[in-house]
Amino acid sequence: MLLFLARGVPLLLAHRTTTRCLSLLPRPVSVGSARIKFSTVFVSATGQNTTAMPERRPFVRLPTDVYPVNYGLSLKPDLIDFTFEGKLEALAEVTQATNQIVMNCADIDIITASFAPQGGEEINATGFNYQNEDEKVTLSFPSALQKGSGTLKIDYVGELNDKMKGFYRSKYTAPTGEIRYAAVTQFEATDARRAFPCWDEPAIKATFDITLIVPKDRVALSNMNVIDRKPYPEDENLVEVKFATTPIMSTYLVAFVIGEYDFVESQSSDGVTVRVYTPIGKAEQGKFALEVATKTLPFYKDYFSVPYPLPKIDLIAIADFAAGAMENWGLVTYRETALLIDPKNSCSSSKQWVALVVGHELAHQWFGNLVTMEWWTHLWLNEGFASWIEYLCVDHCFPEYDIWTQFVSADYTRALDLDALDSSHPIEVNVGHPSEVDEIFDAISYSKGASVIRMLHNYIGDEDFRKGMNAYLLKFQHKNASTEDLWDCLEEASGKPIAAVMGSWTKQMGFPIILVDQEQVSNDRILKISQKKFCASGPHDGEDCPSWMVPISICTSADPTCTKLKVLLDRPETTITLSGIGPDQWIKINPGTVGFYRIQYSSSMLESVLPGIRDLSLQPVDRLGLQNDLFSLLHKQADMQEEKNRIERVLGAISAPDLIQKVLNFALSKNHHLLLQCAFFTTRGQKN
Ligand code: BES
Numbered sequence: 060m061l062l063f064l065a066r067g068v069p070l071l072l073a074h075r076t077t078t079r080c081l082s083l084l085p086r087p088v089s090v091g092s093a094r095i096k097f098s099t100v101f102v103s104a105t106g107q108n109t110t111a112m113p114e115r116r117p118f119v120r121l122p123t124d125v126y127p128v129n130y131g132l133s134l135k136p137d138l139i140d141f142t143f144e145g146k147l148e149a150l151a152e153v154t155q156a157t158n159q160i161v162m163n164c165a166d167i168d169i170i171t172a173s174f175a176p177q178g179g180e181e182i183n184a185t186g187f188n189y190q191n192e193d194e195k196v197t198l199s200f201p202s203a204l205q206k207g208s209g210t211l212k213i214d215y216v217g218e219l220n221d222k223m224k225g226f227y228r229s230k231y232t233a234p235t236g237e238i239r240y241a242a243v244t245q246f247e248a249t250d251a252r253r254a255f256p257c258w259d260e261p262a263i264k265a266t267f268d269i270t271l272i273v274p275k276d277r278v279a280l281s282n283m284n285v286i287d288r289k290p291y292p293e294d295e296n297l298v299e300v301k302f303a304t305t306p307i308m309s310t311y312l313v314a315f316v317i318g319e320y321d322f323v324e325s326q327s328s329d330g331v332t333v334r335v336y337t338p339i340g341k342a343e344q345g346k347f348a349l350e351v352a353t354k355t356l357p358f359y360k361d362y363f364s365v366p367y368p369l370p371k372i373d374l375i376a377i378a379d380f381a382a383g384a385m386e387n388w389g390l391v392t393y394r395e396t397a398l399l400i401d402p403k404n405s406c407s408s409s410k411q412w413v414a415l416v417v418g419h420e421l422a423h424q425w426f427g428n429l430v431t432m433e434w435w436t437h438l439w440l441n442e443g444f445a446s447w448i449e450y451l452c453v454d455h456c457f458p459e460y461d462i463w464t465q466f467v468s469a470d471y472t473r474a475l476d477l478d479a480l481d482s483s484h485p486i487e488v489n490v491g492h493p494s495e496v497d498e499i500f501d502a503i504s505y506s507k508g509a510s511v512i513r514m515l516h517n518y519i520g521d522e523d524f525r526k527g528m529n530a531y532l533l534k535f536q537h538k539n540a541s542t543e544d545l546w547d548c549l550e551e552a553s554g555k556p557i558a559a560v561m562g563s564w565t566k567q568m569g570f571p572i573i574l575v576d577q578e579q580v581s582n583d584r585i586l587k588i589s590q591k592k593f594c595a596s597g598p599h600d601g602e603d604c605p606s607w608m609v610p611i612s613i614c615t616s617a618d619p620t621c622t623k624l625k626v627l628l629d630r631p632e633t634t635i636t637l638s639g640i641g642p643d644q645w646i647k648i649n650p651g652t653v654g655f656y657r658i659q660y661s662s663s664m665l666e667s668v669l670p671g672i673r674d675l676s677l678q679p680v681d682r683l684g685l686q687n688d689l690f691s692l693l694h695k696q697a698d699m700q701e702e703k704n705r706i707e708r709v710l711g712a713i714s715a716p717d718l719i720q721k722v723l724n725f726a727l728s729k730n731h732h733l734l735l736q737c738a739f740f741t742t743r744g745q746k747n
């Protein structure tokens with residue numbers, strides 16, 4: 060059965076708001092020009108002042124003269140007043156003498172700051188200059204901080220906001236009916252700076268020692284396991300919970316949760332403690348995700364040949380959650396519908412969705428968390444990769460779901476539809492200011508990203524792909540990497556031109572339509588194959604027609620499940636000879652519907668494949684791909700009676716009722732009489 064699981068464009072993206080100024084607890088005496096709001100007058104091209112659309116400010120990354128090695132972070136949230144107190148003690152390295160430290164910081168009020176060089180006198184900061192627009196603060200010191208290590212101490216206060224980003228409050232109803240609040244985090248892409256002043260860039264990794272001071276009847280969780288829990292000396296209602304030191308990691312993956320939860324627990328076969336935290340009284344609803352997670356962890360360990368590096372992983376359902384899920388290292392957060400399954404009431408599509416989301420976020424524990432993108436430009440790879448491998452994982456753990464058919468019907472066809480529009484964009488877009496991350500994160504990044512990784516995996520073959528992945532993870536573990544670094548490792552493992560092939564798919568928008576014609580010469584089949592850009596708005600006939608390096612595979616009626624020949628189409632057109640193919644055999648391009656392109660067969664080829672559709676020897680994903688291609692072509696060629704008749708015959712031969720339903724729905728949605736005719740024809744064929 061086809062369940063149309065629509066991949067969410069990350070749900071959080073609708074919730075971004077502009078920075079808000081806080082006025083919390085008493086200000087420090089030593090603040091300089093705290094919270095200066097830049098009021099810029101913009102000058103238009105004609106030289107006139109204008110207060111219209113602000114231009115994009117040039118973005119500058121943090122200076123590298125001071126960087127963190129370890130963050131000692133203690134947080135005391137107040138779940139009644141919705142504020143928190145923070146104490147940061149960061150071990151930092153000064154690489155070049157300086158009398159200022161620039162860090163990221165947003166909606167936080169610093170009370171005191173000092174720097175103590177190792178073995179030297181503590182120096183108090185004399186000014187905190189907030190650059191609100193840039194979400195930065197510059198700490199000024201009266202004398203230069205010399206090259207070497209030291210401890211940066213910052214005491215500050217912040218708000219447990221209601222914006223579902225940074226350190227925020229999440230409302231829930233206790234079993235008694237009382238309204239209560241939990242304190243939770245969502246830091247990706249750039250909101251760790253709302254919870255603590257930090258170097259909030261993915262390439263600036265450090266270890267973290269986190270302590271939470273919380274009411275003693277609440278659950279307190281963070282990335283690592285608890286190593287100490289003791290009464291808080293200043294308040295008998297509070298406890299101080301200390302977590303183990305994290306591995307070196309990026310700030311966007313830090314997380315903490317304080318609230319009331321039940322949990323179910325298990326141990327994965329590789330010795331990792333897995334817990335699924337649910338709202339109180341709903342532990343039963345965490346059991347399915349627990350089963351998925353305990354199966355998934357050993358799958359990835361085996362696939363990557365790298366063990367999961369933390370002693371535990373918690374998966375938690377958060378009542379107010381902007382995204383669908385977030386892969387914080389060791390503490391993965393989910394919206395409730397992406398984690399909880401009610402054994403009595405949930406349907407199969409909900410279970411499949413939970414399995415995919417769990418598979419996605421656990422894949423990030425390696426791909427993203429252990430090896431992290433160097434900058435947000437490479438976020439498409441992080442998300443595209445996880446959006447592909449989640450299916451591989453679910454297919455392994457639950458083969459009965461036939462999940463790849465869902466991939467083709469949901470992600471693949473959606474990406475083709477969107478990417479055929481003139482308004483599409485390349486997968487890889489340069490990200491300057493991190494606020495641009497939200498703008499480019501759409502179905503193209505997720506669904507086309509996943510589709511081109513799937514095509515790449517098929518082009519390389521599983522064995523070499525795994526070899527390359529393993530080399531990449533080992534080479535860059537606990538570090539950062541770029542898209543090119545992955546291509547290099549896969550190129551090395553496979554001996555194939557991966558960077559050139561993939562560049563043609565990621566750096567330009569759109570995809571090709573592959574035109575195929577055939578000729579029989581004695582026992583050989585000669586195929587003429589060419590490519591041109593596929594556009595929903597009509598044929599792309601310009602001189603500047605882009606071209607792709609297209610991995611093409613071919614199967615025949617002798618075994619429609621097996622690839623007979625693979626070629627790389629690296630030019631506008633080519634001729635291929637398939638030997639030992641009798642005139643009665645049919646040929647199909649793109650078995651498994653893995654190539655990210657559409658195919659237009661010549662009339663004779665299309666006619667010849669009809670028996671394979673009728674007797675169902677052509678696989679469901681192949682019939683689905685063929686139907687989808689024909690449909691998109693029919694729409695463009697609706698005035699060509701000859702072509703229409705042929706396509707109708709092919710569609711009529713496709714006998715899966717849900718496909719026919721799709722044809723019908725599409726035809727009706729387009730209000731297109733020819734399509735409608737075609738759909739009726741198909742339906743009639745089915746009923747008869
Ligand atoms: N890391 C993302 C969430 C994210 C992306 C947060 C970009 C901030 C910026 C997470 O792994 C993810 O992809 N979540 C998806 C669900 C997933 C199963 C497709 C989401 O939130 O929609």
Ligand code: ZN
Binds near residue numbers: 419420423441442445
């Ligand atoms: Zn993701």
